[in-house]
Amino acid sequence: MVIAGFVVQCQPQSQQDTVVALEALGQVEVFGADEKGNIVTVVDAESSADLEKIVKKMEGIEQVLNVGLTYLNVEDEAKKIASGDLSPNPFPRKKHWEKLN
C-alpha cells in the first residue's frame, strides 16, 4: 500500500472534465476542487511503481497542467525493503565490494 495526496492543477474551465478523467483511472479519488482549477486528489496504489504509473497517467490527461505531491506514505514498502522482502534495486546485485572481489 502506497498512499499519496496531490493537488492536481488544470485550466479552471476544464475542471469538471478533469475530475471525471482522474476518477476514471481507478485508484484515484477526488476529495474536492476549487474555482481556480486545483483538485484535491488521493491515489491508493499497490506500490511506488504502481503510483508512478498512475501519476504518469494523471499527467497524461490532456487538461492536466501539473501534478503536485503534498503527502506520501510508503510505510508498507519501507518495512518490506528493510526486512529484505523487497529490493529497491532495479537490477539486484551483490554488495559493491563483494562484486569486485
Add this chain to the structure above:
Amino acid sequence: MVQTRRDFLKRTAALSAASYLGMLLPFQDVDNALAADETAWHRGSCRLCGVGCRLELGVKNGLPVALRGVPQSRTNMGYLCMKGMHFWKLMNHPERLTTPLYRAKKSDKFKKISWDEAMDIAADKFAGAVKEHGNDSVAYYGSGQALTEETYLFQKIFRGGLQTNNVEGNPRLCMASAVGGYMTSFGADEPIGGYADIEKADCFFIIGSNMAEAHPVIFRRVMRRKLDNPQVTVINADPRISLTSRIADIHLQFNPGTDLALLNSMAYVIIEEKLHNQQFINDYVAFKKGKGDTIDFEEYKKSLADYTPEKAATIMGGKVTADQIREVARKFASSKGTLSMWTMGLNQRKQGVWANNLVHNLHILTGQLLKEGADSLSLTGQPNACGGVREGGGLCHILPGHRPVEKEAMRNQVEEAWGVPKGRIPALPGLHTMAMFSAVNEGKIKAMWINCTSPVQSLPNCNKYNTGLAKDDTFIVCTDIFPTLTTELAANLVLPTAFHFEKTGVYGCTERRSQITRKAIDPPKGAKPEVEIVRDWANLLAKKLNDPVISQCIKPFAGLEPEYALPKAIWEEYSQKLTKGTDCDLTGATYEVLEGMYDGVQWPAPTAEYAKTGGTVKKFVRGMDPMAETHKTDDKPYQFYGAAHPDHKLWIWARPQANPEEIPDGDYPFYLSTGRIIDHWHTMSMTGRIPELLRANPYSYIEVNPKDATRLGIKPGDMVEITSRRGTNIMPAKVYEGPIEGMVFAYWHDQHPDRMINKVTMDAIDPGSKEPEFKICACKIKKVSGPQALKPYIV
C-alpha cells in the same frame, strides 16, 4: 465505524492537499487514536535540485516511511515533484557503500579495509605529496550537493592546513558564469530578488532553461501565476521546444549561440522606442565595455547599431521574426514587473558571462529590478551550489564569505578567524576545474580528494580527462554514498558517507536562502558524515606533516560528536566569524534560528531577530535590506554596496554577438546540445537506483528534428551514431519537434560507455568564468541500425 489504517492515510493525504488550498473537508479531525500515530516528522530540504523545496520526512521505528511538503515554506509552498518524492529509497538501499575500499593501483580490484587503515592511507598519501611535490600537488574537487559545513571544512583544511587554493567544485561546470555575470553587472554575486517575485511578475522571460523538467516546483509557481492572471505574458527563448515552452505565449526558437544578438536587439528596440528608464539610468547606472572601460550611453547605443531586429532575426537563423523581437522587447520593458529566469543554456557557454550580462542589461536599462515582480534571477542547478560553494569558499578564487583570494586583506581576515599565521593562505587563486583536471592529465596533481560528484562522467570532452584520471600518477580519494564511474575508474580509496537526513547541515538554494536539515535516521553501518571524516584525516595529516597549524584548523571541533555538535560548531565558525559584515551576512542565521523556521533565512541577515523574519527578500533596497542602510552613500532608495563595484553603480555592458567555439560545418553539420530529463539527476548514481525513475527513462536518446530525420532516413527508435571531433555515442533516436532544424539534443545522465554524451561535448571555456561550453558543439549523425533492445547501465 472503524477506520482502517488505509482510510486514515487516505484522509491524511486528502487533508494535506486540501490544506494547501484552504479547503475544508468534512473530516477535519481524523480518528484520534490513529492521529496519535507514532511517525516522527523531521523537517529538511529536498536532496535534489536547486529549488530548495522544504519537506518533512516521516520516520517510524528508524525507517523512512513518509514524506510531506511544508506548506508554510516560501520556496515550495509545500509542493514537491515526483523526482523529489523518491529519494527516501536511497536511505536503506542495498547498494550503499558501507565500508572503505582500497586499491594501490587503479588496475587492481578494491579490497575492504578498516576506517583506521583508510584514514591512515589518505593522510599518508596527501602528506607524502606535499612533502615531495609541494603544496600545490594536492587538490580538492567538491560538489554543489555537499552541505555547507562539509565544503567549508574541506576548504579550510586545504587552504589553511595544506596551503593550497586548489579547491574547486562542480558548480564551476554550471554556475560560474552566473557568478561572473552578477559580479560584473551588479557588483556582487547572487540575485537581488527571489521566488517571491514570481507571484508579482507580469512578464516572465525564460531563456536557456527547461524549468518544467529541471526546476519543476518553480515551473508550477510560474504556471499558477499565469493561470490566475491571464494578462501575464510568458516568453520562452530557446533553440529547443521543451515542456517549458507549452505555457509560453511567445516562443523564440533560434540557432544555438545566437541569443546574444537577440538580447542586444531587445536593448536596441528598448532604446529606439524610448522604453528605457532614463531616471533610473541617471541615478544608478554606469556603462562599460571590454574589460571595464567606462563609456557613455551614446557609445553603448552605438554598439547596438548592428542589432536591429531585422539583422538579429537573420543572425538567429530566420525562424524568429523582427516583429517578434520588437514585441518581446516591448513586453519586457513595459510590464509591471518582468522576471527573467535562466540556467545552463546561458551559463554553460564560452560566452556565458556575456550572456548573463546581456540579460542583466535589459533589467538595468528598463529599471525592471529592485521592485516587486522584477528581477534577473539565475536558477541554480544543485541544492547547495550557492550556499556551500559560492558562499562557503568552494572555488579556487573565492574564500568564505564571497572574499576574493587575491586580496591580501581578505586572506588576512580569514587567517585571523582561523587563528593561523598571516600568509598561511597562498596569495594566488588555485587551479580552476578544467585546469585542475588538465594538471591531473599532466601528472602534476599527486593526491586529489573528490567529494560527492563524478567528474569521470560530468566533465566535458571526458575521454581526454579520463586518461589522466585512470593513471596511477594521481592518488584519488572519493567520498560518496554509491559507486560511480569515478570510483570505478579513478579512485584508489573509496570512503562511504552518510546521505541527506542521515547527517545535519545547511543547504543554500537559488534565492540566497539557507535552510537546515537535521539528522533524522542513522546512516547504514559503516558510513560516516564527511565532517567527521575530514576532521579525523586532518588530525592524522597534522601528525604526519608535524604541522601544528593543521591541528589549529580543527581545534575548535575536537571531540564533538559528529551528528549535530560538530556540524553546528562548523556552521557557527563560518556564519559568525566569516560572514559577519559581508554581503552574505548569515550572523543571525544560527542553527537555533534555522531550526525554528519552516524554510530558512535569506541573507544578508545580520541579527537573529531579523533572520527570524526570513531575512532579506530584496537586496540593495533601503527598508528591505539592512545593509543598504548601513552601507548607504547617499539618500537614494537603492544602495549598491557590492564590493566589486567601487562606484556603487550597476553596470551595463556593451557586448557583441560572438559565436560558440564550434559551429557546424561541412564535416560536422549539426549543433549538439545536452540537458536534463525530469526523472533523473546528474550522473544517475542516485536516480538510476530507484526503479520507478529508472524505468521511466532507462537510457538516453537523441532528439532529432523530424525534417532532419526524414532527410537522413532516421526513424523513431533507430540507433544513431553521434560523432564530434572528440568522441562518439550511439543511442536511439527520438524524432521530435523539439530541437530546431539542424540541432540534436541528448540527456547527459546515462552512464553507459556508448551513451555517455560528455565524450562528445566540448571543453572550450568562458575566458572569465572558466565554465565549459557543454551546451553547444558541432557533431555529425548517422543511422547505424534499426531499433535495438537496450539495457540500462548503472555501475
